[in-house]
Amino acid sequence: MVAHVVQAGGARAVARCDALARPPYSDSAHGLTRTWLSPAFTATQERIARWMEQAGMTVSRDPATNLVGRYEGADPAAPALLVGSHIDSVHGAGAYDGPLGVLLAIEAVAALHAAGKRYRFPIEVIAFGDEEGSRFPAAMLTSRAVAGTLDPAALDVRDRDGVALGDLVDLAAYPAAARAPGSVLAYLEAHIEQGPVLEAQGLAVGTVTGIAAQMRYEVELVGSAGHAGTTAMGLRRDAVAGMAEMVLVAETVARDSLGDVVATVGVVQVPLGAANVIAGKCAFTLDVRAGSDARRDRAADEILRLFRQIADSRDLGLAVRKVHDLPASPCAPALMDLLDVATRSAGHKPFRLVSGAGHDAMIMAALCPTAMLFVRCRGGVSHNPAEHVDPVDAEVALRVMLGFIDRLGAVHHAAA
Ligand code: HGY
Ligand code: MN
Ligand code: MN
Numbered sequence: 001m002v003a004h005v006v007q008a009g010g011a012r013a014v015a016r017c018d019a020l021a022r023p024p025y026s027d028s029a030h031g032l033t034r035t036w037l038s039p040a041f042t043a044t045q046e047r048i049a050r051w052m053e054q055a056g057m058t059v060s061r062d063p064a065t066n067l068v069g070r071y072e073g074a075d076p077a078a079p080a081l082l083v084g085s086h087i088d089s090v091h092g093a094g095a096y097d098g099p100l101g102v103l104l105a106i107e108a109v110a111a112l113h114a115a116g117k118r119y120r121f122p123i124e125v126i127a128f129g130d131e132e133g134s135r136f137p138a139a140m141l142t143s144r145a146v147a148g149t150l151d152p153a154a155l156d157v158r159d160r161d162g163v164a165l166g167d168l169v170d171l172a173a174y175p176a177a178a179r180a181p182g183s184v185l186a187y188l189e190a191h192i193e194q195g196p197v198l199e200a201q202g203l204a205v206g207t208v209t210g211i212a213a214q215m216r217y218e219v220e221l222v223g224s225a226g227h228a229g230t231t232a233m234g235l236r237r238d239a240v241a242g243m244a245e246m247v248l249v250a251e252t253v254a255r256d257s258l259g260d261v262v263a264t265v266g267v268v269q270v271p272l273g274a275a276n277v278i279a280g281k282c283a284f285t286l287d288v289r290a291g292s293d294a295r296r297d298r299a300a301d302e303i304l305r306l307f308r309q310i311a312d313s314r315d316l317g318l319a320v321r322k323v324h325d326l327p328a329s330p331c332a333p334a335l336m337d338l339l340d341v342a343t344r345s346a347g348h349k350p351f352r353l354v355s356g357a358g359h360d361a362m363i364m365a366a367l368c369p370t371a372m373l374f375v376r377c378r379g380g381v382s383h384n385p386a387e388h389v390d391p392v393d394a395e396v397a398l399r400v401m402l403g404f405i406d407r408l409g410a411v412h413h414a415a416a
Contacts, residue, residue: 008110010395013103014096016051017389020044020087021095031385034089035135035159036142037065037168044087048102048127055106056113057125064145064177065169069125071109071118078121079185081408082368083108083401086131086143086360094192094387100375101190102127104394108401119409121185128360135159137218137323143360147367148178179367185412186335187364188404190373190397192389194357196380203351204393205400207339208372211355211362212260213296213328217286219246219307222317225272225280240270240279242316249306250286253299261290261299262356285323291354293327329362332369335404338411339371342403348396357382371404373397 006015019025021032025047027040034040045067049059052069059069067087070080085101105125112118126146133139136157144150155171158164165171198206223237247265254263267285288303290296304320311318340350353374361370375397378388 008114009107010104010393010398011391013100013107013398014389014391014394016103017095017099020047020099028091032089032093032095033091033134034087034093035091036088036130037135041088041129045127048087048106051103051106052109052125055110057109062146062177063170063173063175064142065129066142066146066177067127067129069106069109071113071123071125073118073122074120076122078412079183080122080124081119081185081405082124082126082187082364083189083405084124084126084128084187084360085189085191086128088128088130088132088134090132090134090383092385094382094384096192096377096387096389097194097382098131098191100192100389100394104190104398104401105188107398108405111398111402112405119405120412121409123405131358131360133324136165139216139324139358140326140360140363141165142177143363145174145177146179147363148181149363149366150175150178181367184364184368186332186368186408187361187370188335188373188401189359189361189370190375190401191359192377192382192387193353193374193380194377194382197353198351198374198376199378199380201351204348204376204390204396205343206351206353206374207336207343208331208355208361208374209336209352210291210328210330211357211359211372212289212291213293214324214326214358215288215296215300216323217304218283218321218323219286220281220283220317220319220321221311222281222319223279223314226278228276228278231278236278237280237315238278239282239316240273242310242314243268243282243284245310245314246307247284249310250288250303253303253306254288257290257295257299259290259295260354260356261288261295263288263299263303289356291328296328326358326362329365329370331361331365331371335369335371338404338407339373339400342400342407345403346396346399348400373400373404
């Protein structure tokens with residue numbers, strides 16, 4: 001393992017992400033796939049738990065399967081500072097989307113532990129298990145449990161192999177992961193930017209102002225299956241042709257919106273697809289985002305209106321199911337200021353930017369003030385094995401995180 005070869009700090013966090021990007025910490029022998037509660041996920045939790053212990057933390061798993069490392073403060077009853085991110089990944093992922101934030105949080109506690117430094121508040125490093133929604137249809141199922149905003153009906157899900165979440169976790173105990181309001185001082189998440197802005201600005205880190213609103217749907221089209229060779233074009237009710245028209249309409253509405261709206265069809269399924277069969281059924285996902293709920297909703301409503309128009313013109317059945325609705329989530333102004341001050345005292349220019357990507361921080365905002373620190377990633381590439389972070393930038397992020405924690409400690413009467 002990497003621990004003995006790389007010094008503690010940002011470089012070790014990056015090296016540990018690299019080590020976790022291959023079996024047994026990946027479900028795939030080719031690239032990184034680590035879905036929630038898979039064997040690779042379990043192996044990864046066990047590895048990270050040992051790193052947490054080495055950093056001076058006591059480790060537990062909450063009822064929503066999240067791994068939590070706790071570093072005591074002078075007042076064990078004080079609201080805790082939570083620092084973390086997620087350890088699940090998309091299929092064919094990069095090594096840093098999620099784990100970097102968890103491993104930098106561990107490095108921050110390791111540095112405090114090595115220095116014998118404690119604050120009045122305890123610090124908890126949390127590794128959320130399901131941010132991506134890459135195994136079950138919904139996403140953010142573990143941070144929603146912690147934030148206490150989870151509708152239990154959302155847990156009635158099966159993965160692509162038909163495995164029910166209820167077969168993997170104790171659904172009755174799951175909601176007990178909810179933290180009592182007031183029991184969490186703040187949530188800090190360091191995360192790769194997954195965009196090109198910091199690189200274009202020549203900056204290692206940036207303070208996130210807020211997280212874009214996100215709407216996700218599952219769309220199903222029903223036409224009539226037919227023989228590809230004998231069915232005249234004018235007689236077809238081709239579900240895939242309808243889907244193709246809808247994909248382009250979603251792209252056009254988003255592009256023509258002129259604002260920050262983005263729309264993506266990421267998954268397409270043709271259950272009985274065959275080269276010589278006109279598809280009678282197909283399904284696809286639609287993901288619509290914008291910096292404000294209103295812009296997101298306007299674009300989504302227009303896209304769905306056009307979907308209905310297309311379905312009617314092609315005599316197709318159309319069923320749309322909303323998978324999740326994540327409102328835009330502003331970060332806490334006071335915490336953004338602390339991040340800016342910590343960035344400046346680390347010798348770097350503070351810079352603020354919005355997040356188009358979703359994060360557990362947008363869920364935790366229902367429970368406590370949130371702060372996000374973005375780290376430059378090469379070319380802004382993410383959700384791709386080419387994802388890359390410079391260890392020097394990771395070290396800058398760690399310095400800023402420690403500066404943030406120290407200033408928060410000062411604000412909350414550092415003791416011990
Ligand atoms: O979808 C997102 O923005 C995140 O990567 N889960
Ligand atoms: Mn992601
Ligand atoms: Mn992420």
